[in-house]
Amino acid sequence: MAEAEENKIYKFEAEIKKVPDIDGAYIIFPYDIRAEFGRGRVRVSVTFDGVEYNGSIVNMGMKNEDGSICYIIGLRKDIRARIGKKPGDRVQITVIERKETDTR
Structure with a gap:
């Protein structure tokens, strides 16, 4: 199984x-996480319009429009308030994998 590149940063814009x-709200992670990370759940450090959050990329039983598995990152209410965004708005995202030893 291929390992994710060390400290690879994913940058993209997503609709909330x-x-x-x-x-509740979430964004869709637009990459195949099994291909990127070799597994279906990944602990990550994320920024939403520059506001930091530690969470996970997960599948919550949702599907993409084409029927494929949809992986998401939750967007907490307090972070939505800090960035002044609501569902339907677009947000700039950065994502980096948190290794098991990370305390961030």
């Missing part, structure tokens, strides 16, 4: 999506 029936 709303979680149905609750006040």
Whole structure:
């Protein structure tokens, strides 16, 4: 299995999506994480319009429009408030894998 490049930074713009029936939101990670990281759940450090967050890229049972597996990163309400964004808005994202020994 190929390992992800050390400290590879993913930069992209994404639309904030709303979680149905609750006040939750997420963005779609637009890469194949199994190809990038060799597994289906990855601990990451993320910035949303420059605001830092430690979380995970996960699959929550959602599918892309083409039916493929959709991997997401949650976008907490407090971070949405700090960046002044809501579902439907676009946000600049940076993502880097957090190794198990990272304390960030």
